[in-house]
Amino acid sequence: MSAITRDEVAHLARLSRLALTDDELDHYATQLDAIIESVAKVAEVAAEDVPPSSHALPLKNVFRADEVRQSLTPEQALSGAPAVEDDRFRVPRILGEEA
Amino acid sequence: MTMVYDEALEKFEPVLGLETHVELGTKSKMFCGCKTAFGAPANTQVCPTCLALPGSLPVANETAIESTIRIGLALNCSIAEWCRFARKNYFYPDMPKNYQISQYDEPLCFDGYVDVEVDGRTVRIEIERVHLEEDTGKSTHVGGATGRIHGADYSIVDYNRAGIPLVEIVTKPIPGTDRMAPEVARAYVTELREIMRSLGVSDVRMEEGSLRCDVNVSLMPRGSSEWGTRTETKNVNSLRSVERAVRSEIERQAGILSEGGKIIQETRHFHEDTGTTTSGRSKEEAQDYRYFPEPDLVPIAPDPAWVAELKAALPELPSVKRKRLQSEWGLSDLDMAAMHNADAIDLVEATVAAGAPAADARKWWMGELARRANESGIALADLPITPEQIARVTELVASGALNDKLAREVLEGVLAGEGSPDEVVERRGLQIVNDEGELLVMIDEVLAANADAAEKVRSGKIAAVGALVGGVMKASRGKADAARARALILEKLGVSE
Numbered sequence: 001m002s003a004i005t006r007d008e009v010a011h012l013a014r015l016s017r018l019a020l021t022d023d024e025l026d027h028y029a030t031q032l033d034a035i036i037e038s039v040a041k042v043a044e045v046a047a048e049d050v051p052p053s054s055h056a057l058p059l060k061n062v063f064r065a066d067e068v069r070q071s072l073t074p075e076q077a078l079s080g081a082p083a084v085e086d087d088r089f090r091v092p093r094i095l096g097e098e099a
Numbered sequence: 100m101t102m103v104y105d106e107a108l109e110k111f112e113p114v115l116g117l118e119t120h121v122e123l124g125t126k127s128k129m130f131c132g133c134k135t136a137f138g139a140p141a142n143t144q145v146c147p148t149c150l151a152l153p154g155s156l157p158v159a160n161e162t163a164i165e166s167t168i169r170i171g172l173a174l175n176c177s178i179a180e181w182c183r184f185a186r187k188n189y190f191y192p193d194m195p196k197n198y199q200i201s202q203y204d205e206p207l208c209f210d211g212y213v214d215v216e217v218d219g220r221t222v223r224i225e226i227e228r229v230h231l232e233e234d235t236g237k238s239t240h241v242g243g244a245t246g247r248i249h250g251a252d253y254s255i256v257d258y259n260r261a262g263i264p265l266v267e268i269v270t271k272p273i274p275g276t277d278r279m280a281p282e283v284a285r286a287y288v289t290e291l292r293e294i295m296r297s298l299g300v301s302d303v304r305m306e307e308g309s310l311r312c313d314v315n316v317s318l319m320p321r322g323s324s325e326w327g328t329r330t331e332t333k334n335v336n337s338l339r340s341v342e343r344a345v346r347s348e349i350e351r352q353a354g355i356l357s358e359g360g361k362i363i364q365e366t367r368h369f370h371e372d373t374g375t376t377t378s379g380r381s382k383e384e385a386q387d388y389r390y391f392p393e394p395d396l397v398p399i400a401p402d403p404a405w406v407a408e409l410k411a412a413l414p415e416l417p418s419v420k421r422k423r424l425q426s427e428w429g430l431s432d433l434d435m436a437a438m439h440n441a442d443a444i445d446l447v448e449a450t451v452a453a454g455a456p457a458a459d460a461r462k463w464w465m466g467e468l469a470r471r472a473n474e475s476g477i478a479l480a481d482l483p484i485t486p487e488q489i490a491r492v493t494e495l496v497a498s499g500a501l502n503d504k505l506a507r508e509v510l511e512g513v514l515a516g517e518g519s520p521d522e523v524v525e526r527r528g529l530q531i532v533n534d535e536g537e538l539l540v541m542i543d544e545v546l547a548a549n550a551d552a553a554e555k556v557r558s559g560k561i562a563a564v565g566a567l568v569g570g571v572m573k574a575s576r577g578k579a580d581a582a583r584a585r586a587l588i589l590e591k592l593g594v595s596e
Contacts, residue, residue: 015387017190054183054392060400063161066125069132074142077150077258087141088239088255091192095248 003036004029100354104278104346107318107353113280114326115273115345116315117224119291121266122234122308123166124301129233129264130157130200130396137307141257149262151196156395159184163264164207165409166300167231168401170266171208172410173294174226179207181400184231184393189386192256193235201232201267203390207399213294214418215286217279219432224287225271236261266300272315272326280316280349285342288312292338293417296445305336312341314369316348318356327352328362332376334369344369347376424448428457441469442479446486453490459497463489467507471514484513491520504577505529531580535587538571538579542588545570557592564588 006029013020013028020028046052071077074087083090102110128135131148147155171178185203211226237260242252268291276283292310295303303310317329330352332344347369352362366379415423421444425435428447438444443464450460464479468489472479492509495501501509501524512523524530545567546553555563564585571584589596 011387015188015190015389055394055397057397059397060181061402062158062397063164064132064158066127066160066162067132068127068134069146071133071144071146072150074140077142077145080152085241085255088257089142089192090253090255091238093251093253094192094238094240095251 002029002033003040004032100358101347101350102353102357104350107349108278110321110357111318111349111353112274112277112321112323113345113349114317114319114329115270115276115280115284116329117270117273117284117287118313118315118331119268119288120234120311120313121170121268121291121295121301121303122310123163123264123266124299124309125160125162125166125264127160128262129160129163129231130262131155133259133262135263137309139259142259144259145261149195150258151194157200159396159399160264163231164399164401166264166298167207167229167266168406169298169409169413170268170295170300171211171229172406173298173413173416174208174211174213174229174268176208176211176226176229178401178406179205179209179399180403181205181398182207183398184396185390186393187232188389192254193238194261195236195258199233199235200393200396201390202230206230207401213287213290215283215290216418216436217282217286219436220279222273222276222279222283222286224273224283227269227271229266229268232265232267234260234263234265274326281342281345284314284345285338288341289338290417297414297417297420299414305338308336311336314341314344314348316345316352317362318349318352320356327356328364330362330365330367330376332367332369333379336371340369340371343374344376347374351376420444428461430461434461438465441465443469446479449486450489450493453487455490455493456497459493460486460489463493463510467510482514483516484510488513488520495520495524499580500524500530502531502577502580505531508577529578531578538575538584538587539591541571541574541579542567542584542591545574546588546591553592556589556594559594561589561594561596 006025009029009032010020010025013025078084078087078089081089125135127133128149131146133144133146133149136144148157168178182202182205184200185205186198187201187203188198190197206228208229209227211229213224213226214221215224216222236256236258238248238254238256240248240251240254243250248254270287273283288310292303292305295301295310301309305311312335314332314335315329316332317327319325319327330348332348335341335344348367355362363378367376368379369376421435421439424444425432430438438447438461441464443461446464447457447460450464451457468482468484469479472482489510492501492506495509496503496506508527508529509520509523512518512527513520517523517526549567549570552563552566556567567588568581568585571579571588572581
């Protein structure tokens with residue numbers, strides 16, 4: 001029984017807007033399966049008294065004071081944008097024709 | 100076909116749910132130091148962090164955390180001892196990261212309640228959770244006929260708003276409101292707005308989007324205890340719209356259900372102009388946000404001593420304050436409710452604080468000023484006149500320098516931008532005529548011009564004096580002291596009462 005199915009990989013690809021070919025789906029499904037199985041080994045050694053951890057560092061409550069810092073200029077902010085209009089980032093149509 | 104409200108309520112029972120978003124009024128954004136001013140030129144309040152440029156990392160704004168905890172406490176919530184931010188992944192250009200930092204199964208505050216009053220009845224609204232997230236950027240859709248996302252050719256995005264701290268307050272389902280459902284929804288959002296104001300955590304301006312409301316409605320047949328399928332109506336941008344949106348959804352759903360149809364679980368959009376909702380994107384395909392704990396931010400574990408301190412320092416909450424003011428001002432429930440509905444309580448309170456008697460302050464705000472605000476279609480608080488100025492006008496009336504009619508003219512002048520009450524009195528020459536000589540001249544003229552009325556009074560018909568006093572008031576353009584004029588006329592005609 002594999003850890004991730006080909007269908008699940010196709011679903012994730014769609015959510016991530018990645019256009020994968022059938023060959024690529026097969027390829028990545030195999031690879032992801034191997035990765036998930038390796039990671040799952042951690043679960044085998046984790047005892048009941050070890051809570052799942054989400055952060056590697058034993059830190060909490062790291063805050064910054066509510067102070068204003070210099071922002072970028074619009075020119076700087078937009079300098080890497082593929083398309084700009086009216087000082088805004090221009091993005092392709094969001095909903096397709098079918099929506 | 101929609102069903103008329105009364106009939107819908109005979110057949111069905113509504114269940115409400117409200118999700119309210121409050122933009123916090125912090126100086127800087129949630130995870131970076133960019134400013135949060137409303138209406139700034141596009142993309143002038145952005146930096147590598149809120150634009151999600153590679154290598155940037157978020158750090159949480161302590162004031163935003165504090166404000167969220169204070170909101171939770173004011174809503175009688177428990178405060179989490181330990182919680183995390185989570186990534187909500189979705190593909191949409193209003194967030195440059197392709198995810199929004201939010202909270203998922205570990206909200207900062209949970210299990211609270213707020214009591215609202217509708218028609219003298221107290222309804223307890225249970226709060227499911229209060230969590231902290233970041234606001235999104237603002238998209239403008241270009242092309243297409245409607246300016247909406249459907250049919251647009253492309254969109255342009257301003258990220259000034261992206262990353263502003265946003266608190267989401269979610270109620271538990273609210274059954275049992277029956278035909279009061281629209282009013283309860285409105286009263287709840289009104290109460291939240293006042294609580295936010297009293298805490299000073301947000302300017303809660305619905306028209307600027309710093310308070311936004313999504314309204315969930317479902318219906319179940321009378322006698323059933325199984326809740327129906329709900330819809331979520333967005334774009335509800337005024338208190339009045341909250342009420343109308345609930346009502347319109349009840350009528351629409353009742354129509355569909357009574358014809359044997361099924362309600363589709365979906366997002367709907369409210370339209371101010373028609374007061375109705377239309378279908379948005381269907382939620383049939385359940386959203387898959389793939390939430391997971393945000394690895395770039397460490398957990399939050401508020402120190403219980405800090406939480407206790409914040410709780411002890413909470414301001415007097417609006418419902419408590421209303422009760423106190425009502426008893427201080429000696430008003431009936433009805434009068435107080437009317438002031439509450441008119442959003443006049445804070446204004447009257449400030450006017451009293453500026454030295455006016457409560458009855459006078461209330462008279463002006465609920466009378467003349469409410470009428471003018473209504474005529475201009477603006478909120479009472481947005482009239483270009485201050486509580487201090489109203490207090491000054493009441494002082495001038497009390498001292499005898501103005502009568503009510505002149506006071507109204509002074510208010511008109513202040514509203515027209517002619518300056519302070521004293522300046523308006525000066526410029527328009529609105530003092531009461533205190534010069535007895537001037538008054539006697541006017542009286543002589545009026546008596547000469549109204550010989551009939553004068554004769555009647557002389558012969559004992561004292562009631563006829565009203566017309567003569569009216570003549571003097573007219574001649575003085577309202578500036579005479581009517582009581583004094585009356586006494587002088589009677590004296591001149593040799594009549595005593």
